[in-house]
Amino acid sequence: MAWTIQAFERYVAARTREQSAALAAGLPATAPVRLDWTVRTALREDPDGRGVRQYEHKTWGRQYASADGTVRELWIPSFGRAKTDRPAAEKAAIAHVVAQGLPARRRARLTPPPATSLVNPVPPERVRVFDFGCADGSVTQLLDWEPDTVRDLFRRAAAPAFIAAATGTGVRPGASCVDCKVIAHCGRLPRTPALWGPLRAPLPPRIARRSISAWDLRLHGDCPAQYHLVRHLRLNDLTPENSGARRGRVVDAVLNARHAQSPLRSCRGLPQAHGSVLPSGHSLEEPMAQSVLRLLDEHRALCPLDGLASQETVLTQHRVTAYIPELDVVVLAVPDLLHTRRGRWIWRETKTSAAPLWEGRSLLRSFPQLALAVLLFDKGALGDGPRRGRVELEHLREGSGESRLEAIDPSRPATVAEAREVIADLAEPLLRDTSYEPRTGRHCQTCQVRSWCEQGTAHLSALASAPVHDVKRGSADAA
Numbered sequence: 001m002a003w004t005i006q007a008f009e010r011y012v013a014a015r016t017r018e019q020s021a022a023l024a025a026g027l028p029a030t031a032p033v034r035l036d037w038t039v040r041t042a043l044r045e046d047p048d049g050r051g052v053r054q055y056e057h058k059t060w061g062r063q064y065a066s067a068d069g070t071v072r073e074l075w076i077p078s079f080g081r082a083k084t085d086r087p088a089a090e091k092a093a094i095a096h097v098v099a100q101g102l103p104a105r106r107r108a109r110l111t112p113p114p115a116t117s118l119v120n121p122v123p124p125e126r127v128r129v130f131d132f133g134c135a136d137g138s139v140t141q142l143l144d145w146e147p148d149t150v151r152d153l154f155r156r157a158a159a160p161a162f163i164a165a166a167t168g169t170g171v172r173p174g175a176s177c178v179d180c181k182v183i184a185h186c187g188r189l190p191r192t193p194a195l196w197g198p199l200r201a202p203l204p205p206r207i208a209r210r211s212i213s214a215w216d217l218r219l220h221g222d223c224p225a226q227y228h229l230v231r232h233l234r235l236n237d238l239t240p241e242n243s244g245a246r247r248g249r250v251v252d253a254v255l256n257a258r259h260a261q262s263p264l265r266s267c268r269g270l271p272q273a274h275g276s277v278l279p280s281g282h283s284l285e286e287p288m289a290q291s292v293l294r295l296l297d298e299h300r301a302l303c304p305l306d307g308l309a310s311q312e313t314v315l316t317q318h319r320v321t322a323y324i325p326e327l328d329v330v331v332l333a334v335p336d337l338l339h340t341r342r343g344r345w346i347w348r349e350t351k352t353s354a355a356p357l358w359e360g361r362s363l364l365r366s367f368p369q370l371a372l373a374v375l376l377f378d379k380g381a382l383g384d385g386p387r388r389g390r391v392e393l394e395h396l397r398e399g400s401g402e403s404r405l406e407a408i409d410p411s412r413p414a415t416v417a418e419a420r421e422v423i424a425d426l427a428e429p430l431l432r433d434t435s436y437e438p439r440t441g442r443h444c445q446t447c448q449v450r451s452w453c454e455q456g457t458a459h460l461s462a463l464a465s466a467p468v469h470d471v472k473r474g475s476a477d478a479a
């Protein structure tokens, strides 16, 4: 509710500002349009090859039109900042609906509404589309086109995308499995019943399918409210990541780009990393840049592509998807690198850290994504059976000799038993949760939904007033 009130107030302010600018520029004022603009193709006598007699094109967002119908606008809310651009096909598809659409009630089928109910039956002379950022109130203009431009770009950019979407028959398991209506008939999605063994207690009844990932498990383990707001409601207050997380992300980006190169090339033979390897948007001036370069040097001796034959498969950021049918849960994982080596799959996770691995805690406990990987191998989600795989943790630390490579054998019964326990400890409370109560702690400092959390805010204020603690977001919180 706190988020909605803020987003609403920001939206009204942004729209009022834009309207005054538009009026000053000589454009007519625009007012909300209630019914959805919808473009319908001509109704066919006989269904096409897919059994369809009519297609509808719609878009989503807040619609506005001038009283004389010459200007139409669409405002598309985004959760974080306003998007600065969208793909050409998407923009052309949106503009087509805004320019050509007739107001229609949702789910009205086949018959167009009577002409008297049309708000603006006249096609507009100008189509304007804006993106609005709910988290900061930012606005970007995505397009401002005349009808000829809309027609031309629709034909060139959007129509091929529509044809590909309407006629494509490929199967690509992933996050979309959560909404898939034919999941029961899918031959490509691996089934992993009882992934972590039998449930410790029955789950509450639930109607909707859901997904879990290692990230979900970690967020929920830290704080159920954070998990719910970030993963279900997708809120984000644009709190910057801490420097450790940012550094890890830059190292990941450089390694992914290197490892995706064809033909395969190990990093071992590369010269010492220097400024030019940093991804665009990062410079050597940043305090973390030198640290990134040192971590990349540490990686060279541990590169998974070292000695790898050219015909082996190397997949960077490949999504591994599995389905637990009795729980109606889709499991999503993205290994940093997945590759074959002499007939077995190797799952590599790369972590950067300022601290050494803590010997007092098992690897699977410290990094639940390793436990999830072990279970996915164990249930054959990677295709070849457990004895054919290996899970690796590459732990990069600055300072020569500090980095390590740990190998985990997913065919060892003791390893599987431990992985089951680790995942059950995290997944079952998540699946059983129905209230998502906040749990305050260290994670509040970098929580990206803390702006809307009373308990988290109170927790940080208490820390800030206690002088012994170092609160990184100090001044903002005190305010």
Ligand SMILES: [Zn+2]
Pocket (backbone or CB within 6 Å): 255, 258, 259, 266, 267, 268, 299, 302, 303, 304, 305
């Ligand atoms: Zn490498």
